[in-house]
Amino acid sequence: MKKTLLLASAVALAGFAAPAMAQSTGTVSIDGSVADRCLFTTDSQTISAGELAGTDGKLDTSKLDGQNRTLVGWCNGTAATMSVEAQPLLNVDFTGTLPSGFNDRVDYTATATANSLDATDDSTVAGAGTAVNVGVFSGDVKVALSGSTAGGNLLVAGGYQGQVLVTLTPNVSFGAP
Amino acid sequence: MKTFTVAAAALLAGTASVASAQSDTDATTPLPVIGTVPALCTGGTLAGGDAFDLGVLIDVNTGYLRTDLSTEPKVLTGSFCSARSTISVVATPISAQNFTATPPNGFSRQVDYTATASGWTPTAAVYNTADATHPAATQQRDAAFTGDITVSIGDFSTVGGNALRMVADPSYRGMVTVTLAVAD
Amino acid sequence: MKRCFISLAALAMVPGVAYAQSDTDQQSVTLQGNVASLCVLGAPSQSSIDLGQLVATSGTRVGRIAAIGDQHVTLPGSFCNFAGTALTVSSDAMLAADSSAVQPGFARAVNYTSSVDNWASTPPTVTTAATAGGGTPNATGTGGVEPLPKVADLDLSLSSFTVPSDALLVAGDYAGSVTITLGPAVSD
Numbered sequence: 001m002k003k004t005l006l007l008a009s010a011v012a013l014a015g016f017a018a019p020a021m022a023q024s025t026g027t028v029s030i031d032g033s034v035a036d037r038c039l040f041t042t043d044s045q046t047i048s049a050g051e052l053a054g055t056d057g058k059l060d061t062s063k064l065d066g067q068n069r070t071l072v073g074w075c076n077g078t079a080a081t082m083s084v085e086a087q088p089l090l091n092v093d094f095t096g097t098l099p100s101g102f103n104d105r106v107d108y109t110a111t112a113t114a115n116s117l118d119a120t121d122d123s124t125v126a127g128a129g130t131a132v133n134v135g136v137f138s139g140d141v142k143v144a145l146s147g148s149t150a151g152g153n154l155l156v157a158g159g160y161q162g163q164v165l166v167t168l169t170p171n172v173s174f175g176a177p
Numbered sequence: 178m179k180t181f182t183v184a185a186a187a188l189l190a191g192t193a194s195v196a197s198a199q200s201d202t203d204a205t206t207p208l209p210v211i212g213t214v215p216a217l218c219t220g221g222t223l224a225g226g227d228a229f230d231l232g233v234l235i236d237v238n239t240g241y242l243r244t245d246l247s248t249e250p251k252v253l254t255g256s257f258c259s260a261r262s263t264i265s266v267v268a269t270p271i272s273a274q275n276f277t278a279t280p281p282n283g284f285s286r287q288v289d290y291t292a293t294a295s296g297w298t299p300t301a302a303v304y305n306t307a308d309a310t311h312p313a314a315t316q317q318r319d320a321a322f323t324g325d326i327t328v329s330i331g332d333f334s335t336v337g338g339n340a341l342r343m344v345a346d347p348s349y350r351g352m353v354t355v356t357l358a359v360a361d
Numbered sequence: 362m363k364r365c366f367i368s369l370a371a372l373a374m375v376p377g378v379a380y381a382q383s384d385t386d387q388q389s390v391t392l393q394g395n396v397a398s399l400c401v402l403g404a405p406s407q408s409s410i411d412l413g414q415l416v417a418t419s420g421t422r423v424g425r426i427a428a429i430g431d432q433h434v435t436l437p438g439s440f441c442n443f444a445g446t447a448l449t450v451s452s453d454a455m456l457a458a459d460s461s462a463v464q465p466g467f468a469r470a471v472n473y474t475s476s477v478d479n480w481a482s483t484p485p486t487v488t489t490a491a492t493a494g495g496g497t498p499n500a501t502g503t504g505g506v507e508p509l510p511k512v513a514d515l516d517l518s519l520s521s522f523t524v525p526s527d528a529l530l531v532a533g534d535y536a537g538s539v540t541i542t543l544g545p546a547v548s549d
Contacts, residue, residue, distance in 0.1 A: 035384060049392065050395070053442070165389050209409040214532050259530060
């Protein structure tokens with residue numbers, strides 16, 4: 001009984017010369033590519049600033065200014081860029097007309113630093129800030145807050161929430177194939 | 178593209194550090210409201226005129242001081258003191274106003290009497306012009322008081338003795354002074 | 362001559378992904394904070410209200426309460442950063458320092474009306490009702506509910522100074538007090 005064993009292989013055979021014939025050489029070239037890519041390798045972070053107001057009911061800027069968290073990521077292409085978007089802290093509990101003398105949002109500036117380059121954004125301006133060309137890097141992406149302000153007004157009581165979004169964009173380093 | 182966002186709970190229990198002075202209720206320390214009322218007395222108004230009119234002082238048949246001299250008392254109404262007080266009475270003998278020289282033997286020109294201020298204190302203030310000392314002339318009230326003060330005179334006697342006759346004079350005069358004062 | 366055709370899967374060596382134009386990644390840092398409910402009364406413009414001499418010293422009303430004008434104290438920049446607050450005023454009549462029983466025709470108490478304006482639409486207004494002897498000196502009242510966070514200059518006014526039965530006032534120093542409280546409105 002013949003047993004036929006079939007081995008299916010997806011692996012290409014390199015450098016296979018035709019057997020039992022006169023010697024001849026064939027070349028098989030191997031082509032591959034690495035796409036431009038960026039990736040964060042850490043989870044998202046949280047800055048819990050606690051009580052935002054001082055005893056006078058106004059923003060205590062020391063609660064946010066200087067706060068920082070470190071993300072870790074990499075980009076493998078020379079065209080990679082990084083941008084950051086600062087979204088203001090907004091009161092999630094208060095509904096109704098904002099009374100005179102009060103504010104229900106806190107604005108600030110966020111700075112993301114990777115490969116010794118800074119990308120910044122001001123939360124008063126919608127959308128992300130200008131992207132910087134970080135290029136090929138692997139390492140820390142440090143996010144820091146500064147310049148927090150509530151316009152000098154009293155802060156309405158309640159919980160406040162915002163976020164800083166850091167985007168790594170690989171772009172295309174060498175053109176389309 | 179992968180996006181990581183984490184929705185967080187609005188309030189973090191146990192992570193907020195609240196300054197000790199902050200609270201959802203604030204109260205002033207009690208604001209004092211102060212003032213003063215001075216200790217003062219007012220003597221009120223005298224009803225019935227300001228003079229005791231005794232008329233003719235002598236018995237015209239004998240020339241001696243009448244023994245039945247009397248007059249209605251005077252009343253000071255609406256007197257008050259806002260604090261503890263003393264009432265004092267001082268009186269001067271009824272004296273001839275024109276005949277001021279020393280009377281001849283057998284005659285006198287002055288009449289002694291007792292002045293009494295009652296109604297203010299439990300014990301009336303009494304001043305006898307014939308006495309050398311007058312311990313009962315000042316009386317004390319221990320609390321604020323408002324009431325009427327009755328001033329009366331009586332117990333008349335001839336200065337020098339009732340065997341003396343009174344010199345003639347159309348005007349004999351004495352003075353009773355009642356004083357209300359805040360006590361220290 | 363045998364010819365073997367070997368088909369090569371050209372890119373079988375390279376696992377997985379077809380060639381992509383770009384592979385962007387985004388990460389976030391969430392910001393959280395809170396602001397606690399807070400009420401703060403401004404420092405009063407006067408530390409005490411001194412009416413001075415309380416009685417007339419001459420004329421038909423000698424010894425009785427004089428005509429005393431309205432008194433005002435401001436608490437500037439008072440605020441609550443949350444909704445649903447109310448003001449409470451607690452006033453004590455002015456009583457003479459001498460606590461002994463009063464004589465007929467006399468009193469040792471001065472009553473007055475207190476009100477605090479500029480918070481809710483209905484201000485708290487209380488009038489003390491002490492007896493001539495100084496009994497029941499306290500009066501307390503709460504104003505309407507302010508439905509929004511608010512910052513304002515509060516105005517405390519004292520007026521209508523009277524004496525029970527318009528009696529004579531015993532001599533001495535008189536003292537009362539007013540306490541203002543700002544906080545959550547208490548529902549009945």
